[in-house]
Amino acid sequence: MNASRPAGGDLAQLRRLNAFGALRALRSASAPVTLTELATLTGLSRASAEDLATELTDQGWAAEVPPAPGAVGRPARRYRFRAESGYVFGLDIGAHSVLAVLADLCGTVVTTARRTVPPDIRRADRLAVIGDVMTECLDDAGIDAHRIWTISAGTTGVVGPEGDVVLAGAVADWTGVRLAEHLDERCAGTVLVDNDTRLAALAEQRLGAARDVEDAVYIHAGLGLSAALIIGGRVHRGYGGAAGEIGSFPVTPWATAATRLACCPAVPSDVPPRDAAAHVLAAARRGDTVAVRAVDRYASDVALGLAAMVLTVDPQRVVLGGGLAQSADVLLPRLRNRLEPLCIRVPDLQPSSLGDDRVALGAIWRAVEHVETTYLAHNRRPTAARP
Amino acid sequence: MNASRPAGGDLAQLRRLNAFGALRALRSASAPVTLTELATLTGLSRASAEDLATELTDQGWAAEVPPAPGAVGRPARRYRFRAESGYVFGLDIGAHSVLAVLADLCGTVVTTARRTVPPDIRRADRLAVIGDVMTECLDDAGIDAHRIWTISAGTTGVVGPEGDVVLAGAVADWTGVRLAEHLDERCAGTVLVDNDTRLAALAEQRLGAARDVEDAVYIHAGLGLSAALIIGGRVHRGYGGAAGEIGSFPVTPWATAATRLACCPAVPSDVPPRDAAAHVLAAARRGDTVAVRAVDRYASDVALGLAAMVLTVDPQRVVLGGGLAQSADVLLPRLRNRLEPLCIRVPDLQPSSLGDDRVALGAIWRAVEHVETTYLAHNRRPTAARP
Missing domain, CATH: 3.30.420.40 (ATPase, nucleotide binding domain)
Structure with a gap:
């Protein structure tokens, strides 16, 4: 029947999609891919997979890899994506x-x-x-x-x-x-x-602590305090690129929160300013009452801006990154306590699982x-x- | 070449997509569609379009429509989606x-x-x-x-x-x-x-004042005050269905804003409570100073919660709906004034273009x-x- 015979435009489109499918399959494979594997991965016939592999090799996108050593019988042809x-x-x-x-x-x-x-x-x-x-x-x-x-x-x-x-x-x-x-x-x-x-935030969504999550708020807590949103698995930039700028909200004390934490009297005078906040968090972990009070205050400051974002987008998870995330054990329980009276639903709070790169x-x-x-x-x- | 010959699974998929494409074309057309038009709308050959039209009619999705009256020569066959x-x-x-x-x-x-x-x-x-x-x-x-x-x-x-x-x-x-x-x-x-x-908010995005906009905040201002988000052209529900619940944020006075507006002394005692707020807005439009002060206060109240959402998602537009949107001429300029010192970028503010349905x-x-x-x-x- 005619309806099953695709027109020329459909075929070109199909061929492009097949080529891209094969490229993706080669690219995401952890090892070189045989033609049989390529056919399985793309859902094409082995003959089509072979044609595609030849085409992609001719175009410089793929390269044939020498047979695996020690293979018995006629070795299977294997291909890799030319990431270089x-x-x-x-x-x-x-x-x-x-x-x-x-x-x-x-x-x-x-x-x-x-x-x-x-x-x-x-x-x-x-x-x-x-x-x-x-x-x-x-x-x-x-x-x-x-x-x-x-x-x-x-x-x-x-x-x-x-x-x-x-x-x-x-x-x-x-x-x-x-x-x-x-x-x-x-x-x-x-x-x-x-x-x-x-x-x-994108790194956390693709590789880190928000990997399995569609909607998340990422908080950077370091020498400053800033935030970014993941919505529907994608970074949400906002119409003017200003999404996540809750730190500018006059009722949130984000602009001064990090400085206030660092100015805690629990920090000895010989600690360089850049390390002061980490010092306060370490002192709070040891139970120093002055430091505990400063960290409680910091958690309140973070929570006020974070609650505004949580009530707006209702994310599944909040990921805490930045230098202070190394003290997530001290910060996150306090942050949760402060969020509870402010939010309808407190999201899952997790420390970043990535480093400072x-x-x-x-x-x-x-x-x-x-x-x-x-x-x-x-x-x-x-x-x-x-x- | 083999790569251009789609496998059986591809064909079934293509046929389903073609049928759906034809159904969509019939459904969104404002008048019955001839086979030639159907071919153009779906990008298929006329023969394929005819096959599809027959198939959809057999399945009860489409119906043939009698020829247009007064047509000269052999009348073109026309089809419509069976919306019933x-x-x-x-x-x-x-x-x-x-x-x-x-x-x-x-x-x-x-x-x-x-x-x-x-x-x-x-x-x-x-x-x-x-x-x-x-x-x-x-x-x-x-x-x-x-x-x-x-x-x-x-x-x-x-x-x-x-x-x-x-x-x-x-x-x-x-x-x-x-x-x-x-x-x-x-x-x-x-x-x-x-x-x-x-x-x-969905109605505004599909049919109303947010029709051409991907990211918007919708505010319902009536006997209560509530909000909803459109992100990427879709309604954003949030992980627990609680997105847009900024009215619960303790620092925003949304829970009491409408009541406070309605309690303005500019409202005569014989006005029923449900109509009081509209009465205050009308009085403010006439320049009644007490009413103007009450509306300014209401605009400040709305702005505080709205600013938190704007700073979080940076929407292109804010649409004001609900009963009080009928006084958008009084409310929106005041809302803009209040938002300006609170936001990095004030979005476009528009009244709803829909009715109370x-x-x-x-x-x-x-x-x-x-x-x-x-x-x-x-x-x-x-x-x-x-x-």
């Missing part, structure tokens, strides 16, 4: 440091470089440091900048739709920097810029997803890319 | 009234019935009234309950995943009612229950979308349905 077809950068541009992570198209980290910067460094100098860490990664890996398909940067502040830093209260001389434009010359493809807390990890993850939807799904490469 | 294949109910169960709307599978309203109820009515009596308005609709339309494919109900309160009213502060004896279970016997298919404000409209819309994804997309009917 291109590379991506994940950047974490913080107030106190800049981290660059270079990864292949599967997101496997090739090399990293980090520099500490003074928070009051001038804009041009901070931009120069960003360039330096990227150059260091490229030199270390022996990779040309033309092979960078996507740069994904996380920065403090509110990021506009063009990749500009619209507002950065915590970093001097950073409001108004056109970050995407600045990074563009170092990339053959796309530059993506987002708020650093939001990329940390979570922003860069989120950036890499976002870059790899961008590569998949923008390039791989359409069987194309960035126009400026060179092999 | 089944029916849906949209219910608005409020504190003061119950509204039932009966519609066909296209969402076209067949008939409606409304009853006023005292807010302190007993649970059993309120449930009986709900039954009465539904029976009245069925009798009026001459339709048997076995032809109801979906009942979609909106009710005040927090609704749990099983369609239970988990918490209803504004209605006596309503917390804990198992509404979905109660309505189930009156339906051949699915019963859907949601918070009424959320269904009003918006909850029932949202319920109908939700039912029709459910019918589409659950039944039409899979070419099936509810198992208990009778023609």
